[in-house]
Amino acid sequence: xxxxxxxxxxxxxxxxxxxxxxxxxxxxxxxxxxxxxxxxxxxxxxxxxxxxxxxxxxxxxxxxxxxxxxxxxxxxxxxxxxxxxxxxxxxxxxxxxxxxxxxxxxxxxxxxxxxxxxxxxxxxxxxxxxxxxxxxxxxxxxxxxxxxxxxxxxxxxxxxxxxxxxxxxxxxxxxxxxx
Numbered sequence: 353x354x355x356x357x358x359x360x361x362x363x364x365x366x367x368x369x370x371x372x373x374x375x376x377x378x379x380x381x382x383x384x385x386x387x388x389x390x391x392x393x394x395x396x397x398x399x400x401x402x403x404x405x406x407x408x409x410x411x412x413x414x415x416x417x418x419x420x421x422x423x424x425x426x427x428x429x430x431x432x433x434x435x436x437x438x439x440x441x442x443x444x445x446x447x448x449x450x451x452x453x454x455x456x457x458x459x460x461x462x463x464x465x466x467x468x469x470x471x472x473x474x475x476x477x478x479x480x481x482x483x484x485x486x487x488x489x490x491x492x493x494x495x496x497x498x499x500x501x502x503x504x505x506x507x508x509x510x511x512x513x514x515x516x517x518x519x520x521x522x523x524x525x526x527x528x529x530x531x
Contacts, residue, residue: 366436366519368510370490372427372477381427388420430478432490434508436519438526441498443508445479445488455498455506457524462499465513469493474507496520 372378391402395412402412426447433452435442441460444452468474470489474482477489489495489509496516498506510516 362437362439364435364437365523366434366512366516368432368434368512368516370432370434370492370509370511372430373491374477377477378427381423385420385424388416392416392420430490432488432509434510434516436516436523438523440523441508441520443488448479457520459500460498460520460524461501463496463517463520465494465496465510465517466507467494468497468507470509477509 391407391412394400395402395406396409406412407415429447431446433442433444433446438457440454440456442452442454443449468484468487470477470480470487470493473484474480474487474489477491480487480489484497484507485505487495487507487509489507492509492511494511494513495507495509496513498508500506508516
């Protein structure tokens with residue numbers, strides 16, 4: 353569950369944490385990292401210029417730090433945390449959101465679990481904007497579409513979209529029922 357400043361009595365109706373699991377994304381990331389490490393080993397450790405027009409050593413060190421270490425670390429650290437409590441829907445895309453975003457149930461006009469096409473509708477996975485509004489997704493093609501009172505839309509990806517939507521319905525009905 354996302355870290356929140358909650359009282360000990362805050363009940364969690366739904367909680368999920370997702371990571372990027374697309375194999376082809378990892379092939380690209382690890383391929384880029386391997387290429388950087390190969391250049392580092394060749395040029396820095398073995399003192400052989402890497403390529404026909406080798407980069408200066410400082411640039412190769414910088415690229416190895418960014419793409420050989422930083423990019424794989426970032427991909428491994430990324431996760432989408434989602435929770436539903438009586439207070440609202442809580443989302444956090446680690447490490448980009450330093451604090452969880454709490455969406456009060458009163459601000460959600462409508463919601464529905466749905467299938468979607470991440471590439472066609474939002475241009476992929478992550479923190480995305482598309483024709484249908486904003487999306488926060490890490491993997492898969494299911495989520496819960498929220499529509500706010502002002503008409504804005506947010507799709508939150510989920511491997512358990514039906515449970516996620518049911519938890520929102522439960523929280524909203526208990527909020528409206530005064531409980």
